[in-house]
Amino acid sequence: VSGAIVGVVGGGQLARMLLEAALALDVGLSFYVRPGEEGISGWSPRVVEGPLELEALRAFARTVDVVTFEHELVHPTVLAALERDGVRLAPPAGAMAVGSDKELQRRLFASLGLAAIPSELVDRGRSERPHISPPYLLKAAHGGYDGRGLVRVDTEKDLPPTGRYLAEPILPIEAEGAVLVARSPSGAIRSWDPIRLVNLEGICVEAAWPSELPEAIERAALRAAIAIAEALDFVGVLAMEFFVVEGGLIVNEIAPRVHNSGHLTIEAAVTSQFENHLRAILDHPLGDTSPLSPAAMVNLLGRIADRTSPSRVRVHRYGKTPRARRKLGHVTALAPTVAEARQHARAAARTLGGELIRELEEVG
Amino acid sequence: VSGAIVGVVGGGQLARMLLEAALALDVGLSFYVRPGEEGISGWSPRVVEGPLELEALRAFARTVDVVTFEHELVHPTVLAALERDGVRLAPPAGAMAVGSDKELQRRLFASLGLAAIPSELVDRGRSERPHISPPYLLKAAHGGYDGRGLVRVDTEKDLPPTGRYLAEPILPIEAEGAVLVARSPSGAIRSWDPIRLVNLEGICVEAAWPSELPEAIERAALRAAIAIAEALDFVGVLAMEFFVVEGGLIVNEIAPRVHNSGHLTIEAAVTSQFENHLRAILDHPLGDTSPLSPAAMVNLLGRIADRTSPSRVRVHRYGKTPRARRKLGHVTALAPTVAEARQHARAAARTLGGELIRELEEVG
Numbered sequence: 165v166s167g168a169i170v171g172v173v174g175g176g177q178l179a180r181m182l183l184e185a186a187l188a189l190d191v192g193l194s195f196y197v198r199p200g201e202e203g204i205s206g207w208s209p210r211v212v213e214g215p216l217e218l219e220a221l222r223a224f225a226r227t228v229d230v231v232t233f234e235h236e237l238v239h240p241t242v243l244a245a246l247e248r249d250g251v252r253l254a255p256p257a258g259a260m261a262v263g264s265d266k267e268l269q270r271r272l273f274a275s276l277g278l279a280a281i282p283s284e285l286v287d288r289g290r291s292e293r294p295h296i297s298p299p300y301l302l303k304a305a306h307g308g309y310d311g312r313g314l315v316r317v318d319t320e321k322d323l324p325p326t327g328r329y330l331a332e333p334i335l336p337i338e339a340e341g342a343v344l345v346a347r348s349p350s351g352a353i354r355s356w357d358p359i360r361l362v363n364l365e366g367i368c369v370e371a372a373w374p375s376e377l378p379e380a381i382e383r384a385a386l387r388a389a390i391a392i393a394e395a396l397d398f399v400g401v402l403a404m405e406f407f408v409v410e411g412g413l414i415v416n417e418i419a420p421r422v423h424n425s426g427h428l429t430i431e432a433a434v435t436s437q438f439e440n441h442l443r444a445i446l447d448h449p450l451g452d453t454s455p456l457s458p459a460a461m462v463n464l465l466g467r468i469a470d471r472t473s474p475s476r477v478r479v480h481r482y483g484k485t486p487r488a489r490r491k492l493g494h495v496t497a498l499a500p501t502v503a504e505a506r507q508h509a510r511a512a513a514r515t516l517g518g519e520l521i522r523e524l525e526e527v528g
Numbered sequence: 529v530s531g532a533i534v535g536v537v538g539g540g541q542l543a544r545m546l547l548e549a550a551l552a553l554d555v556g557l558s559f560y561v562r563p564g565e566e567g568i569s570g571w572s573p574r575v576v577e578g579p580l581e582l583e584a585l586r587a588f589a590r591t592v593d594v595v596t597f598e599h600e601l602v603h604p605t606v607l608a609a610l611e612r613d614g615v616r617l618a619p620p621a622g623a624m625a626v627g628s629d630k631e632l633q634r635r636l637f638a639s640l641g642l643a644a645i646p647s648e649l650v651d652r653g654r655s656e657r658p659h660i661s662p663p664y665l666l667k668a669a670h671g672g673y674d675g676r677g678l679v680r681v682d683t684e685k686d687l688p689p690t691g692r693y694l695a696e697p698i699l700p701i702e703a704e705g706a707v708l709v710a711r712s713p714s715g716a717i718r719s720w721d722p723i724r725l726v727n728l729e730g731i732c733v734e735a736a737w738p739s740e741l742p743e744a745i746e747r748a749a750l751r752a753a754i755a756i757a758e759a760l761d762f763v764g765v766l767a768m769e770f771f772v773v774e775g776g777l778i779v780n781e782i783a784p785r786v787h788n789s790g791h792l793t794i795e796a797a798v799t800s801q802f803e804n805h806l807r808a809i810l811d812h813p814l815g816d817t818s819p820l821s822p823a824a825m826v827n828l829l830g831r832i833a834d835r836t837s838p839s840r841v842r843v844h845r846y847g848k849t850p851r852a853r854r855k856l857g858h859v860t861a862l863a864p865t866v867a868e869a870r871q872h873a874r875a876a877a878r879t880l881g882g883e884l885i886r887e888l889e890e891v892g
Contacts, residue, residue, distance in 0.1 A: 452838075471810075472813065475816040
């Protein structure tokens with residue numbers, strides 16, 4: 165390893181896939197993980213364990229050239245303090261602050277004139293109630309993922325006792341999707357083709373491209389993601405999730421990092437999200453994001469058969485202890501059509517024993 | 529990492545690519561490298577440095593469940609002694625002995641009724657001369673690779689002063705190719721489609737598939753590689769290189785390991801040679817070897833531009849110090865036709881500054 169060392173805060177499956185990309189790119193990575201975090205531990209000679217606190221992160225930052233993130237768990241004030249110290253954060257602290265806060269995201273979307281979900285901040289710690297009538301959704305303003313922090317409120321009894329939430333109407337969602345963009349410090353941007361998503365119980369279960377959405381939706385989604393990346397002066401890969409509601413685009417939320425929806429880019433794009441994230445934060449020329457093939461990815465949730473090697477797919481195992489609904493791996497299939505790719509990926513996920521596959525097939 | 533640990537003797541680019549595959553497969557690797565060997569060092573928490581000698585390898589073998597090889601540099605008597613100790617070698621010592629000795633290979637090919645290059649063993653230490661008249665080729669009986677150990681003899685003056693060689697006529701080679709097979713301890717075998725090779729100065733410069741060779745040649749090559757793997761009771765991935773001479777198949781040599789000709793399987797096959805090598809030696813079910821797309825790989829020899837990201841290819845950098853004709857990386861392109869894939873891969877290799885690209889284009 166020669167040249168700049170990238171510090172990655174977080175050590176789960178995204179860290180593992182960043183390491184795979186870093187090996188081919190010959191970019192050195194150093195990981196900062198929480199005690200007991202599973203994924204990267206044992207796989208790199210540079211794994212530091214510690215709490216997500218200023219002093220510890222400061223010490224880690226001194227050992228690397230740039231710090232990036234695999235999750236949004238570091239407090240924004242800690243990130244801002246690191247940046248004031250002169251630590252180069254990519255994405256910058258300001259972008260991370262927005263990326264980890266759904267309320268700030270909604271404000272940004274509004275300021276950019278993007279259609280977003282009408283929502284209302286509710287502080288249950290102060291016993292606030294939304295003005296909207298049930299049924300509606302509460303989404304944790306911070307830190308919700310994979311269905312955690314998501315509450316459906318049908319009656320007052322469903323209201324959680326504490327926590328800050330966004331209250332949202334239950335929209336008639338016709339389709340879900342994601343757009344990934346990579347942006348360099350110099351402002352260079354590359355986007356991948358839009359990805360079609362199926363989420364169940366708030367968890368991403370399937371991602372596929374081409375999205376088969378109307379071209380106007382795809383164009384609007386790409387424009388929105390680029391506008392958001394530019395407004396945040398973003399550096400690295402940014403994921404934007406969207407809905408199609410009544411034939412129009414609704415921006416749902418962003419993640420300030422490589423993202424589950426983009427795992428299929430490992431096999432199905434000339435340059436993967438992981439490689440371009442590293443290229444972006446190092447200000448190297450961004451790689452070609454062209455698609456190589458229609459593709460589908462299905463997550464392996466909750467359980468995963470040992471050793472089994474289903475045909476027609478590439479299997480990625482994350483080395484994590486099984487737990488209900490936990491992401492333990494994924495499969496990606498390439499095929500001449502997205503319908504075939506979906507079939508292959510679902511069949512493989514069934515063979516490997518992943519949860520929610522039957523439910524996925526019911527969605528169609 | 530849970531489960532069996534695979535010990536890999538050797539730490540160059542093949543070790544790196546094995547590590548990439550092991551990450552996705554969640555198979556733990558431990559590497560045994562020679563002092564100063566470049567490639568895997570710095571990339572794994574389990575890298576042991578030492579000489580390729582019995583006592584040191586014995587100690588390494590005690591820390592792993594199975595030992596495999598990235599090169600053929602361990603002496604066959606050392607391998608046989610390890611096996612007598614009860615160390616599980618995959619491939620087994622006998623297969624490694626043949627794989628590292630061109631003379632034994634020729635005898636095996638003859639015993640299997642496979643057409644091979646007529647050759648004669650010449651011990652220059654005893655001042656032996658071949659009966660063949662110049663011009664002819666001398667190939668080191670042991671350890672030659674990437675053009676090293678290859679001597680063209682036009683006059684007696686070209687004869688090396690020492691060393692054991694095979695003397696061979698210079699054949700009118702019409703095409704070169706390779707077949708890769710993966711074989712499990714249980715005898716299960718999977719082969720990838722034959723690969724077309726261009727070698728220059730004895731170095732593999734380009735690999736591509738489909739081979740565009742006559743079907744009869746492809747079938748004969750696949751049959752030959754499978755017969756060899758079975759005769760050797762081989763475990764792991766075996767590469768067989770062949771020539772087409774006067775329209776017929778001539779088996780050239782084998783390598784008892786993952787091989788440069790198979791790098792395109794990373795992107796262009798459902799399961800790569802690296803993943804199936806690990807699956808085979810662990811006796812897991814072998815992965816699907818179907819091709820995903822026509823593809824071409826071009827080696828980056830001698831020099832490689834920093835940071836540059838040419839379009840239409842995936843770049844693999846090996847992290848090695850540049851030296852004339854040294855393999856520093858490779859690019860792989862997928863495209864609707866092999867001709868386009870070749871164009872893209874060659875254009876990228878030119879952009880990245882690899883050696884022998886002009887010469888490659890002259891070959892056509």
